[in-house]
Amino acid sequence: xxxxxxxxxxxxxxxxxxxxxxxxxxxxxxxxxxxxxxxxxxxxxxxxxxxxxxxxxxxxxxxxxxxxxxxxxxxxxxxxxxxxxxxxxxxxxxxxxxxxxxxxxxxxxxxxxxxxxx
Amino acid sequence: xxxxxxxxxxxxxxxxxxxxxxxxxxxxxxxxxxxxxxxxxxxxxxxxxxxxxxxxxxxxxxxxxxxxxxxxxxxxxxxxxxxxxxxxxxxxxxxxxxxxxxxxxxxxx
Numbered sequence: 710x711x712x713x714x715x716x717x718x719x720x721x722x723x724x725x726x727x728x729x730x731x732x733x734x735x736x737x738x739x740x741x742x743x744x745x746x747x748x749x750x751x752x753x754x755x756x757x758x759x760x761x762x763x764x765x766x767x768x769x770x771x772x773x774x775x776x777x778x779x780x781x782x783x784x785x786x787x788x789x790x791x792x793x794x795x796x797x798x799x800x801x802x803x804x805x806x807x808x809x810x811x812x813x814x815x816x817x818x819x820x821x822x823x824x825x826x827x
Numbered sequence: 828x829x830x831x832x833x834x835x836x837x838x839x840x841x842x843x844x845x846x847x848x849x850x851x852x853x854x855x856x857x858x859x860x861x862x863x864x865x866x867x868x869x870x871x872x873x874x875x876x877x878x879x880x881x882x883x884x885x886x887x888x889x890x891x892x893x894x895x896x897x898x899x900x901x902x903x904x905x906x907x908x909x910x911x912x913x914x915x916x917x918x919x920x921x922x923x924x925x926x927x928x929x930x931x932x933x934x935x936x
Contacts, residue, residue, distance in 0.1 A: 744925070746927075752929075752930075753830065753916060753927055753928065753929040753930040754865075754873065754916050754918070754927040754930070755830075755927060756924055756925045756926070756927065759924075759925075768923045768924060770924065804872055804873070809878075811878045811879060811882070811884075812861040812863070812878065812879055812920055813861075813863035813875055813878035813879070813918070814863070814865070814873070814875060814918070815875050815878075815884065817872040817873055817874070818872065819872055820872055
């Protein structure tokens with residue numbers, strides 16, 4: 710079964726860190742670009758970061774650059790998002806998503822809620 | 828780069844057709860035929876319904892169609908059904924990043 714299963718998330722104080730994980734199954738994970746997309750409560754979708762299939766090229770939204778790190782373990786078919794120096798405005802549901810060969814997000818994780826609050 | 832522009836709401840009665848627009852710029856929607864649309868029901872992850880402007884993934888009803896003219900892409904839902912009530916987001920490839928629209932809440936009256 711083709712799927713992405715997320716773990717991590719929770720409530721954290723401003724300035725602290727959190728790591729999200731996204732385990733892939735049912736497809737050749739190492740062949741695909743992977744993204745993180747977030748959605749603040751009641752808001753639209755926002756691209757956060759993506760990493761090429763080899764793990765070497767990474768791109769970030771300006772809002773998270775320098776604070777978030779995307780990386781992947783192709784031997785373990787898992788994508789990660791390390792979030793440091795979290796801010797209240799980072800509060801959102803975070804989705805991992807597979808960028809398919811059809812130039813679209815064809816598979817999404819179930820989402821992980823991150824709440825940044827003192 | 829700014830988000831793509833979508834109307835916040837749209838509505839139609841069962842059986843009718845509704846079109847949702849998504850306006851970008853010559854650097855994103857106008858530059859690439861890589862516009863996709865996603866349906867999102869409350870509390871659920873988004874689901875792909877249109878890719879590459881006008882193509883439907885397997886399993887998506889042919890009531891869903893897409894088009895593009897200049898810097899504006901459109902999603903049309905024909906023969907509206909109750910289960911089509913959801914939020915719809917457009918997305919455009921834009922070189923090193925992707926841009927999303929703010930979302931349109933589709934209400935089936």
